[in-house]
Amino acid sequence: MSECDKVVAYQLPAKYVPGMVVRSRAGHDRGRLYIVVRVESEDYLLLTDGKKRALANAKRKNTKHVQAVGHAITSQELAETLRRKTCDRERDTYIRQLIRVWEETCAPVQKSKSSSEE
Template identity: 40%
Template sequence: MKSREKEAAGGRQMVGMLAVSRAGHDRNVLYLIVREEGERVYLADGVYKKYAAPKKKNRRHIQPVHSGISQKELQELSENPADADTKIKRWIKLYQKQNV
């Protein structure tokens, strides 16, 4: 990870974090970061952007809002992608309910 990327992520990996889109037609939409590659992150919301086909977004255009899910839960997503979208929807809904 480059130093500029570490600064954007607070010096840590962003996979598993909940983030809000800050630019584009999906502005203010909450996503789970499912993968990162260089300057790009891949986002899923479980409804329109599925775990199997995540949205590609520039890392500068998102704002992490929550530490997200545990490493164990991330492992479960990759092991069972059929249930991934349901779990992602549940995590996002739970976060929104707690922070309204």
């Protein structure tokens, strides 16, 4: 058996992980940024933006309808921080801050890349 005939199974990294920033591609919320709170299955995510979709009322969205745009925080840091916050209002404020900081630091870089490609 040659090297080419061997089938090797590799563990691919998860496409979506908690703490990731995603943009909605479909639905009435198209274009809105969310933080992934939990991955329910290969096909569904729980998302929050801290405003319209509070953490207590996270949006369940199909992975086909979102686009990964970056990482705001690691999943461990997100879980630890949300556990430390005592009330829902503090958690939602934290989520809003994460999205705002990510937009200010990372989003302009992505916009300039896409405009330079045209």
